Amino acid sequence: MAAKINTIPRDISWLSFNARVLQEANDHTVPLSSRIKFLGIHSNNQDEFYRVRVATLFRMQNIIKKNVKAAMHLEYAAGKILEDIQQIVLQQQNEFNRIWKSINQELKDHNIFIITENELSDTQKKFVENYYDEIVSPNLIPLMIESIPEMPYLRDKSIYLGVVMQKKASAYDKKFALIEIPVKGVGTRFVQLPEENGKQYIMLLEDVIRHNLPHIFSFFGFDEYKAHVFKVTKDAEFDIDNDVSTTYAQKIEKGIKKRREGRPVRFIYDKEMDASLLAYLMGRLNLTWKDNIIPGSRIHNFRHFTDFPNIIPNSSPVKESYLHPDLDDGMRVTDVIFKKDVMLHFPYHSFNPIIDMLREAAIDPSVETIKITCYRLASNSKIVNALINAVRNGKAVSVFLELRARFDEEANLYWKEVLEQEGVKVLTGLDNMKVHAKLCVIKKRVDTKKRVYYGFVSTGNLNEKTARFYGDHCLLTSNVTIMNEANRIFNFLEKPQLGTAIFSKNKAIIPSPVYIRQTIVNNIQAEIKNAKAKKIAKIYLKVNSLSDDAIIQLLYKAAEAGVEIKMVVRGIFCAKFDKVKAPLKPYTVSIVDEYLEHARVMAFHNDGKPKVYISSADIMVRNLDHRIEAACLISNPAIKKEIIDMLNIEFADNVKARILDSHLQNKYVPQNDNEIIQSQIEKYNYLAEKKLSSPYHNRFDEKHLPQIIKTKKDKSPAKKTLKKASSKIKATAKPKKVTPVKKSKPGTKNTK
Template structure:
């Protein structure tokens, strides 16, 4: 099949913004409990901040390149403008649902969310007391002049305050300490509750700071700064080099957005542009309040306004004896967060104290800030076991946490290895080696998500516990390779027959599995593929799916976020269906199902189909051989394919199209929970 043109692929950044729109749609739905709608507003805001940090620098650089007369590289026309228009429309919808639905809904339930106006008399004394006793300690005013040296931190909140002191006009930057104090303050008075912004508690008590001056203005703002990205993950050749050159011209952490409350005097904006080096930033007028991701900590608890609780299922509670003995008999799978992560903690805890355990191996990409798993590894090392941990220091935004734990483990005798500079290790695998008499026994964990008990409470993932010798021997070979700290080359390639490892055989194996379904379809046999991913971007594999569709293979994709595959292309993608599911949990597990004439080859793993996963990382996908577990995975995926409440179809225009509700009504996450509970 000929390679598809650029018109056969959605833009990755616009597709990502469409995913964020899907989050916003949940906040707009009146069938979603009120406090859950507030959480979706928080997630939307958090995602948008990350977009400005990670993606907007690239769009700005692309825009500059596209305006150069000497550039013959094809760049999508008006990409930056399209993104800005999409964001502006979504923010209007955000404000509409917050002011028109959620705040009135809170009021109906006795919760007065006060913003923008002076506080009611009933709470003035309490808020002033809180300011003077708790907030004032964090106030750090900075008076501005042309020599001021002040660097506003990324995404932190500030006020620009204008003062009149006798005949002098002054400008002051005042921090809003939302990282040190809760963003919202709740006061119960009589039979009502009042919730106010920390911002307003400061705003209405400014006279306690500036006693001898007239306060003539108070305007909130924040600056979003770029985060380092690897352009080779997505661009190649000349374009990648030109983008790199553009971005290298900028100071580290240069501002990409200056978001401010309307009304700042023009002369003051000119001063701020110069002082804060904002000449390349988008100057965006927003509302009075920023960082609305802080809604995740909205201080109201009301079960009537929240999702019904789903108590965690612990499917290893019935095990008699050790977990290891159970794994040696049969594979075990844990589906978080429906099922308790305690089983995973038990796996490491038992290994740490088991006298037969000699060695423990683990990859770390993102771990909890108070990781119980790492504490178990430290105990294992202190108990005399060899503990080997591959720590990925390049996990964006988790670098500091990973460094902290790496130092702590190393100090306690854990062997720490960092990944090679040019290659991220994103695989989620663990191996435990026991020696009982003359026998070596291997048990292992292979997962679709991080070894992180915090995110396991709201990420849907799959963790396979296995003693399969063939699989775990290959995991051991992978750890031996990772310890060398080298990039894979032709002389290093390991002949993996069971697991799929990016840089070795992953892409080739997926292509071979798709080709087999194509051959079945061409010979008139049943052929189908079902793939669940977080992101679908890489063109070689998308083109292979187009080829499968052309051959008559029925392809179903469940894609949470970025999706570059275009539906509805005549004679290209007519046999492909794509759905996106957003609900109370974040869909995160990757699942790959190839019909194989009804035998169903099933793989799970860490790899999305993005350039970075395929070409720039070590990823592991693994087969499900246990027939009972395979059937369970198939049942779970079939439930998701039938979702007609929380799923939308991604159409040929990249829009999130709700599925026509037909009975039975199925919200897949609730159905999966009931299925696993039964």
């Protein structure tokens, strides 16, 4: 038996994913406005990484166990990973700064200038001072921190100006002040100044404040001011107490308040900060140089740059979602679902049919009940509005609202109150298990005795905002088996004492804990058996994360046995498939592009009778063992084929696909002489054309994956870049047929 192949630490793997996001910011074939947004996404990702994963590693270091050796090993492992994280983050920070410097120069080439308080003309000074008085000042609370016994609470999503005030005549007479940059109160971090001579000027909010420091602190009599930005990232975890006298919602509220007291896990500061101020802040925050103290540039919290003003010319237009062709003939969504299954692929397809289905149910006199799970909702949720309308029309509506959806806890507490006030039955909280399944079951009366069910199973959240840029699948169905088994999950959520054993007979809706893992294991083992019997054996997987060691080890065995394995993994990828001695190396890539690849799909050859599942669960311990998830076995042949086609489009990507290996190199898939394929463009075309056949279609019963049809590259001037092709696509509610465009290589591929 071959020696066990180890895995990549999940946190190091995640940093490799964020490096892929940074690659997009560095890709000159990506529109400049999108590259700026990718810097914002990278920054926001890193913030959450420190709040959750780094905080967890700090906790691991502090664990005390009876088994001293185990505890020492755990502490050492966590410490080593923290050291690696610090090194990788500093490297990425240097690359980030280099990319931003390059992008800033490109903005200048477009006559867009981001200026500081030291670069203002007299006209601009007057504008900035008026803007401060009218807009900024009412939202500002300067704090003289030296006179405050306890350090003020610092929000970990905010940025602060640390101010040093002194008199030029004396270097010893210094005072420190603290100002939170009021981005939320003002509404933006970007202040657009009046245009001058065809040039557009932008000033960051902190620089508006910097310019006005002498005005803010005028009564102190200082004549010299220095101000530098810093930010603190805190442990975002909180513990749920065991107080039986409080409700679950009250426990969540307590936990949110405790989060405010979370330990700082990172301190980022402007490397030009006054040394005495830096020492003072570290002392007040109980930080040492052994903590994650990261020197940075003048600008922090680039997450706000996802909202950079829309003033950059030649930005690529957003491709509009279009209505699924089966829903495009004026029929009610409900009526279509009772005739056939419909698979929506977001963001290519419109999210509106989900809302329409709920709105129709709300006013349908024969609908009796609506049951639905909600994990993350839009801020102005049309889903909630439809559910409230259903209650007002006499329907019994039950919503399982996961209050522990990380960073959405407060929002979900708010929705809980709104829904309950309207008469919705809101279920919250299972001991030690989040509910992450995406399900809806609607019960409809056909006659006095007969009841029928319809609804959906999805891989993504019920959030109409994120559905515009998250890639997900949602099956609308009235399939009796699927709906009965989905309803069984709701029965469990209403009466957890029934236990998960009630799912043992599920065939179409496979839940976790227990059963999704068991299903994956059984299917992999079946492919191994077929491979050893010299039969065709294939496994196709698409997930956000692959970190479960037991599944990875089984996939290693499958590859060694000769099973063809192809995978698309967006984020965490802990496997070392390149180390496996296999007749056919697994093909594993990550795709980072305009849309967030969020769907989870599993396909198994099954000796010529393919099994295809869509799922809410990633292949991680937490999803398989500690959450309520749902995977749906697809029985409709046309939909099954469509999903496999889309997987093959992704496997063919040679523009945005990066090879995943044990070295974390993030090398792009080589293009060689093949047709250039950017999968998100191709999927848009594929679905718009409503293809019944495709060069990407994999007849899953053949021994080898058919090769993509090779064609000569079109070198005409009109077809120079893939991005220009995408901008020409004009979608309507009923899209005209569009022909996929074959493109020459982007001329700047070497930037990747």
